[in-house]
Amino acid sequence: MPIESLMVNTFNGLYFAALLFFASVGLTLVFGILNLLNMAHAAFYGLGAYVAVWTLNNMGDITTSTVVLLAVLVLVIPLVVFVLSAVLDKTVFAPLYEIEPVYQLLATFGVILMLDDVIKFIWGASPITVDGAVDPSRQLGTLDLLGISVSAYRSVVILIAIACAVGLYLMFVKTKLGKISQAMSEDYEMVQMLGINVNRVRIMIFSISVAIAALGGALFVPFATATPAVTLEYVLLSFAVIVIGGLGSLKGVVVAALVIGMVRSFGIAYYPALELAIVFGLMAVVIIFKPEGLFGDEGVVE
Amino acid sequence: MNTQLMNENNSHVSRRNFLKGSAAVTTVGSLAGCVLLEGDFGTEEIDGIPDEPFRIVQLLFESGPPAFYGEEARNASEMLVEQINDDGGLIGEREIEVVDRLDEDAGPDSLISDVQAMAQEGEVDMIMGIVSSAHSLAVAPAADDQQLPFLVTMPGTYQLFEENPEMDHVVRTAGTNAAGAVGAVRMVEQMDDVETVITVDPDYAWGHDHQEMFTAGLDAVGADVEVVESRYPELGETDYSAHVSAIADESPDLLFSSLWGGDISTFVSQGVAGGLFEAVDEALLIGDTGAPLLDSLGADMPENVWLGGRGGYQPNYRYDEDEAHREFVDEYYERYDQLPGWGAYHEWMGFEALQEGVERAVQIIGDWPTGEQLMASMNNIAFEAPHGQHTMHGPQAVAPAVFGRPTDDHDLPVDHPLLGEFEFIEAAEVNPPEGVLTMDWVDEIEPMTG
Numbered sequence: 186m187p188i189e190s191l192m193v194n195t196f197n198g199l200y201f202a203a204l205l206f207f208a209s210v211g212l213t214l215v216f217g218i219l220n221l222l223n224m225a226h227a228a229f230y231g232l233g234a235y236v237a238v239w240t241l242n243n244m245g246d247i248t249t250s251t252v253v254l255l256a257v258l259v260l261v262i263p264l265v266v267f268v269l270s271a272v273l274d275k276t277v278f279a280p281l282y283e284i285e286p287v288y289q290l291l292a293t294f295g296v297i298l299m300l301d302d303v304i305k306f307i308w309g310a311s312p313i314t315v316d317g318a319v320d321p322s323r324q325l326g327t328l329d330l331l332g333i334s335v336s337a338y339r340s341v342v343i344l345i346a347i348a349c350a351v352g353l354y355l356m357f358v359k360t361k362l363g364k365i366s367q368a369m370s371e372d373y374e375m376v377q378m379l380g381i382n383v384n385r386v387r388i389m390i391f392s393i394s395v396a397i398a399a400l401g402g403a404l405f406v407p408f409a410t411a412t413p414a415v416t417l418e419y420v421l422l423s424f425a426v427i428v429i430g431g432l433g434s435l436k437g438v439v440v441a442a443l444v445i446g447m448v449r450s451f452g453i454a455y456y457p458a459l460e461l462a463i464v465f466g467l468m469a470v471v472i473i474f475k476p477e478g479l480f481g482d483e484g485v486v487e
Numbered sequence: 488m489n490t491q492l493m494n495e496n497n498s499h500v501s502r503r504n505f506l507k508g509s510a511a512v513t514t515v516g517s518l519a520g521c522v523l524l525e526g527d528f529g530t531e532e533i534d535g536i537p538d539e540p541f542r543i544v545q546l547l548f549e550s551g552p553p554a555f556y557g558e559e560a561r562n563a564s565e566m567l568v569e570q571i572n573d574d575g576g577l578i579g580e581r582e583i584e585v586v587d588r589l590d591e592d593a594g595p596d597s598l599i600s601d602v603q604a605m606a607q608e609g610e611v612d613m614i615m616g617i618v619s620s621a622h623s624l625a626v627a628p629a630a631d632d633q634q635l636p637f638l639v640t641m642p643g644t645y646q647l648f649e650e651n652p653e654m655d656h657v658v659r660t661a662g663t664n665a666a667g668a669v670g671a672v673r674m675v676e677q678m679d680d681v682e683t684v685i686t687v688d689p690d691y692a693w694g695h696d697h698q699e700m701f702t703a704g705l706d707a708v709g710a711d712v713e714v715v716e717s718r719y720p721e722l723g724e725t726d727y728s729a730h731v732s733a734i735a736d737e738s739p740d741l742l743f744s745s746l747w748g749g750d751i752s753t754f755v756s757q758g759v760a761g762g763l764f765e766a767v768d769e770a771l772l773i774g775d776t777g778a779p780l781l782d783s784l785g786a787d788m789p790e791n792v793w794l795g796g797r798g799g800y801q802p803n804y805r806y807d808e809d810e811a812h813r814e815f816v817d818e819y820y821e822r823y824d825q826l827p828g829w830g831a832y833h834e835w836m837g838f839e840a841l842q843e844g845v846e847r848a849v850q851i852i853g854d855w856p857t858g859e860q861l862m863a864s865m866n867n868i869a870f871e872a873p874h875g876q877h878t879m880h881g882p883q884a885v886a887p888a889v890f891g892r893p894t895d896d897h898d899l900p901v902d903h904p905l906l907g908e909f910e911f912i913e914a915a916e917v918n919p920p921e922g923v924l925t926m927d928w929v930d931e932i933e934p935m936t937g
Contacts, residue, residue: 190732190733190736193732193736194729194732197728197729197732198729200726200728201726201728201729204726298550301550302550305550305554309555309558310549310554310555310557310558311555311558311559311779311783311825312555312748312749312752312753312779312783313783314752314756314783314784314785316785317785317786317787322760323760323787334762336760336761405725408756408757408760409725409726409753409756409757410725410749410752410753410756410783412552412555412723412725412748412749412752412753413550413551413552413554413555413749414551414552414723414725414749415725417551417552417723418723418724418725419725449729450728450729451729452729453718453729453730453733454729454732454733454736455733457716457717457718457719457730457733458719460690460718460719460720460721461690461719461721
């Protein structure tokens with residue numbers, strides 16, 4: 186195996202792991218802290234992708250500056266979705282926290298269908314790509330990394346994912362919000378009885394989680410195409426990530442995303458016939474030997 | 488007088504037997520054609536045109552990955568139904584109404600039970616459409632069992648009539664995927680310096696059919712070409728970068744792919760970013776690709792590719808020469824602000840066959856046809872398509888293969904490339920003769936003549 190292709194595949198694996206991390210980290214947080222199994226979580230990844238492609242394509246007349254475009258992807262879109270999801274939490278999701286997980290699954294599956302149709306209603310079913318002039322992945326071009334040529338944009342996405350993981354970790358161990366939410370994951374009622382406004386914390390955690398998924402979708406779209414299929418694909422993949430990593434563990438998401446990213450990247454490169462089986466085969470192995478997932482018996486940031 | 492005679496005939500012979508096979512229709516058709524040649528067949532003499540509209544239920548993807556394809560088909564059918572009804576309807580007398588649409592995303596089992604229920608209720612005159620090859624294989628025999636006429640417009644699997652040769656309530660107006668795959672073989676025959684190929688096809692019937700026919704066809708014509716690797720990404724894949732870098736590493740002379748819809752768009756755009764089209768000399772993208780792909784890729788569309796497949800369904804192909812095509816494209820563009828893709832073209836061919844079939848049946852029997860008569864009269868007809876005559880061999884259309892290269896040099900009012908340098912390969916070169924099984928034929932094809 187030549188060293189170049191080893192590195193290219195590692196890079197591809199890292200990039201895919203970054204996308205998986207964005208799509209699934211919120212799912213595990215919302216479950217771990219708020220006890221809501223939100224099947225629709227990764228649907229916001231799809232929503233983020235569409236909002237991003239639409240925004241970028243409409244910005245062509247205003248500016249094509251890479252910095253501004255990246256700022257839109259990284260700050261504006263997650264912020265918009267943050268506000269939107271706070272509203273959704275108060276309305277659509279509020280009644281779901283109290284019901285049994287199986288009903289949560291059914292109800293949030295309904296939310297996927299609704300979001301899917303909203304996307305199709307607004308943007309239609311045809312695939313949409315970012316116009317070349319406002320596409321940061323084209324603007325940034327490639328860079329030389331230890332002798333191989335890689336997409337600069339995709340490198341940035343990997344760095345943002347790392348920053349995001351570190352940021353979340355610091356939030357949980359350093360900030361008040363993080364500490365309260367850790368406590369909530371241990372004993373929700375006790376935290377409530379201590380006079381803490383759990384609803385406010387709930388909305389914060391939920392909205393941050395959803396905003397990260399939307400951020401992932403927004404970062405994904407310059408290098409891909411927004412299609413209605415994105416939603417469902419990432420819903421399935423994000424479930425694979427949390428099954429492998431263990432429900433409710435930040436570390437689990439990071440490790441599982443990396444494992445899936447690498448195994449898939451090298452698998453497709455060297456054993457293309459295995460592609461379909463790779464991710465779910467990995468999931469099966471984990472379920473057989475460690476049904477609770479790699480880190481399922483640990484807390485959010487243990 | 489003549490019409491009367493035909494009616495008398497009908498009273499003696501049961502209509503079912505009278506029109507049992509398409510051969511009968513052809514014979515009687517030519518007779519009736521002669522007697523009716525002078526002037527219009529007077530519709531005032533036709534009894535039994537039902538008062539209610541001709542009711543169609545469409546089957547297409549309204550959700551899930553292939554929904555964009557269903558959307559094109561829905562757009563086109565709305566437009567065409569309106570146009571036909573503006574002229575009074577079928578034979579100018581009976582309007583069409585699309586009474587319902589079934590979402591293929593529900594899966595074959597659900598489609599089959601819906602079809603059975605529709606047949607029992609008898610409120611539907613014909614079902615039409617269907618995108619997925621896999622679904623067509625499941626639903627067509629079920630509709631035929633229930634004697635519910637089914638005009639199949641989009642899927643390409645060559646297995647449809649080969650697996651179910653007895654169906655007499657089913658007609659398909661789309662060419663089979665043999666035209667695309669063998670068309671690709673014909674293109675390779677004309678290429679110089681192609682020694683290695685990598686195939687990339689979606690992981691289900693459509694993709695595997697294509698890979699097998701293409702590989703077998705290359706063997707049969709004795710092309711000195713080796714398929715060094717075959718890849719089958721999942722349908723709806725969003726990250727092809729691992730495939731892209733593996734193919735770029737291998738640097739084959741030719742890339743062959745039947746990926747379609749959003750998949751081919753994602754694959755090509757990630758391929759461009761990953762330097763794929765610099766690593767390969769040529770690519771043949773035959774998954775019903777055309778205007779929508781060129782629209783979504785825009786200026787990034789690589790130039791060393793051939794797009795096309797089973798039919799000349801490219802908006803600027805014979806646009807100036809063919810008035811009907813020009814009107815179809817212009818009207819579609821005006822309504823939907825985009826150029827028609829393959830789903831739209833396939834649906835157009837379906838409605839052409841329907842109109843032609845009704846007209847022919849009414850001419851022959853002087854009465855509104857039963858479902859079976861209607862389907863029989865769509866057998867062995869021909870009508871105008873963008874690529875010339877679109878011919879039905881029995882219930883199955885045989886399409887020519889048409890390929891083109893992306894170019895900005897076109898006159899249509901869109902700012903993305905369309906195709907140029909069109910290559911037309913006639914239907915006989917890319918389809919088995921009537922009665923011969925596709926794979927048997929592909930294994931034996933001769934190098935192209937001329």
